[in-house]
Amino acid sequence: MRFSLVLLAMLMPAPVSAEERAITIAVVTQERDPVQxxxxxxxxxxxxxxxxxxLGTADNATTGRFIRQRFTLVDRVIPKDGNPAETIRVLAAEGIRFVVADLDAPALRAAAxxxxxxxxxxxxxxxxxxxxxxxxxxxxxLHTIPSRTMLADALAQYLMAKRWRRWFLVTGSQPGDKLLADAYRRAAKRFGAEIVAEKEWTFKPGHARTDTGHVTLQSEIPALTQVVDHDVLVVADEANEFGDFLPGRTARPRPVAGTQGLVTTAWSPVSEQWGATQLQARFEKLAGRRMGVVDYAAWAAVRSIGEAAIRSRSDDPFAIMSYLRSPDFVLAGFKGQGxxxxxxxxxxxQPILIAGPRLLVSVSPQAGYLHRGSELDTLGIDREESRCKF
Known part of the structure; x- marks a missing residue:
C-alpha cells in the first residue's frame, strides 16, 4: 500500500501557483537605411x-497556459540616430526584463x-x-544567431569532406566582409585547407543594373578570378553586394561557396528534415512569407525564454538566465540535434545548414569531427580559446 501511494504521488502533476505569471518579451530593432x-x-x-x-510567442503560449504562464510580445524601434540605452531605460520602467535584440554590434553593446x-x-x-x-x-x-567563426568552421568542415582543400578567397569592402574573411582564414588553418589566392571585390554593384551591366560583369569577373588553380571560390560578402554575380561567370568552372552560392546558415527555406517542414508551414501561415535567418534566431530566442520559464516555473530573469546556461536546458530547434x-x-x-538555392546540401558538423563534450562545439570558439570573461 505504501509503495502504491508513493507511486501515485510521483505520477501526480506538481502543484502550480494559482497566480498567473506574466512574461513580456520586447523585440528591439533600429531603423535602417533601405538596401537595394x-x-x-x-x-x-x-x-x-x-x-x-x-511564432515563438504562440508556441510558448501553447505550453505556458497549462501552468498559468502568459507570454506577451511587444516591439520597439530605435530611431536611426536614437540612443539604444534610452529605449532600454523605457523598457525597464515598464517592467520588461527580456529583450530580443535585432541590433547591430554597436547598438547591442550600448543597450546591454x-x-x-x-x-x-x-x-x-x-x-x-x-x-x-x-x-x-x-x-x-546570449546569442541565437551563429557567429562568423561558426559559419566559417561549418563551411571548412564541408569543403574538407569534399576534399576541396585549395580555396580562392574573394572579399567585399564592408567591415563585416573583412571580419568574415578573417574567420575563413582561421578555419582554413584549423581544418587543413589552403587559401591559394585572395582578391578584393571593387566593382560597383549599381553598374550591373545598366542595360549593358551583364556584359560588363561577363568581362570583369573572369579578369578578377583569373588566378592560380583552386578547388572552390569562397566569397565573403555579408552585405550581399556582389556574391550572386559570381556563379557562372568565373574564369574557371569552380563552385562558389560562403555567403552566396553554397551558403552556410542557421536556417534556410529549403530545410525540410527533422520536422522543419512543420515549422516552415506554421511560419508561412503567420507571416505570409518564408522564414529567414533572423526570423529563426528570434523564434529560437523567444522559445528559449519560454522553455526556461516553463521548466523553472519562474518569471525572474536571473533564474531564467541561470537555467538557460545550465546543462538542463535543451531546445528542439528542428535541425536534428538539441x-x-x-x-x-x-x-x-547548433547545427549549421549547408544550403543551395533550392535544396539542402549538407549539415555541419560533418562526420568524423569529434569533441570531448558536444560535436557542435567543433563549430566556433571552444572553451579553451575563449577570451570571454563575465
Missing part, C-alpha cells in the same frame, strides 16, 4: 525577426551595457560579431 536588393526577385521584409518572435540593463536578459538575433562572444561579451547577453547555450560565452550551439 541584388535580384529583382528579392522583396523588402518589414517584419524581419519580429515574425519569428511572434546601460545602467538599466543590469537586471535584464538580452538575446542577440542579428549580429555574428565574434567580439561579442569574446572580449566584449556580457553576462546578460540546441543549448555555451556557458563560457553565451552562444547557442
Amino acid at each position: 536588393p541584388v535580384s529583382p526577385l528579392d522583396r523588402e521584409v518589414k517584419d524581419q525577426g519580429l515574425a519569428g518572435a511572434r 551595457s546601460s545602467e538599466q540593463a543590469r537586471g535584464m536578459l538580452f538575446i542577440n538575433v542579428q549580429t555574428p560579431d565574434d567580439a561579442l562572444r569574446n572580449e566584449a561579451c556580457r553576462a546578460n547577453v 540546441q543549448s547555450f555555451r556557458p563560457w560565452d553565451g552562444q547557442m550551439r
Whole structure:
C-alpha cells in the first residue's frame, strides 16, 4: 500500500501557483537605411525577426497556459540616430526584463551595457560579431544567431569532406566582409585547407543594373578570378553586394561557396528534415512569407525564454538566465540535434545548414569531427580559446 501511494504521488502533476505569471518579451530593432536588393526577385521584409518572435510567442503560449504562464510580445524601434540605452531605460520602467535584440554590434553593446540593463536578459538575433562572444561579451547577453567563426568552421568542415582543400578567397569592402574573411582564414588553418589566392571585390554593384551591366560583369569577373588553380571560390560578402554575380561567370568552372552560392546558415527555406517542414508551414501561415535567418534566431530566442520559464516555473530573469546556461536546458530547434547555450560565452550551439538555392546540401558538423563534450562545439570558439570573461 505504501509503495502504491508513493507511486501515485510521483505520477501526480506538481502543484502550480494559482497566480498567473506574466512574461513580456520586447523585440528591439533600429531603423535602417533601405538596401537595394541584388535580384529583382528579392522583396523588402518589414517584419524581419519580429515574425519569428511572434511564432515563438504562440508556441510558448501553447505550453505556458497549462501552468498559468502568459507570454506577451511587444516591439520597439530605435530611431536611426536614437540612443539604444534610452529605449532600454523605457523598457525597464515598464517592467520588461527580456529583450530580443535585432541590433547591430554597436547598438547591442550600448543597450546591454546601460545602467538599466543590469537586471535584464538580452538575446542577440542579428549580429555574428565574434567580439561579442569574446572580449566584449556580457553576462546578460546570449546569442541565437551563429557567429562568423561558426559559419566559417561549418563551411571548412564541408569543403574538407569534399576534399576541396585549395580555396580562392574573394572579399567585399564592408567591415563585416573583412571580419568574415578573417574567420575563413582561421578555419582554413584549423581544418587543413589552403587559401591559394585572395582578391578584393571593387566593382560597383549599381553598374550591373545598366542595360549593358551583364556584359560588363561577363568581362570583369573572369579578369578578377583569373588566378592560380583552386578547388572552390569562397566569397565573403555579408552585405550581399556582389556574391550572386559570381556563379557562372568565373574564369574557371569552380563552385562558389560562403555567403552566396553554397551558403552556410542557421536556417534556410529549403530545410525540410527533422520536422522543419512543420515549422516552415506554421511560419508561412503567420507571416505570409518564408522564414529567414533572423526570423529563426528570434523564434529560437523567444522559445528559449519560454522553455526556461516553463521548466523553472519562474518569471525572474536571473533564474531564467541561470537555467538557460545550465546543462538542463535543451531546445528542439528542428535541425536534428538539441540546441543549448555555451556557458563560457553565451552562444547557442547548433547545427549549421549547408544550403543551395533550392535544396539542402549538407549539415555541419560533418562526420568524423569529434569533441570531448558536444560535436557542435567543433563549430566556433571552444572553451579553451575563449577570451570571454563575465
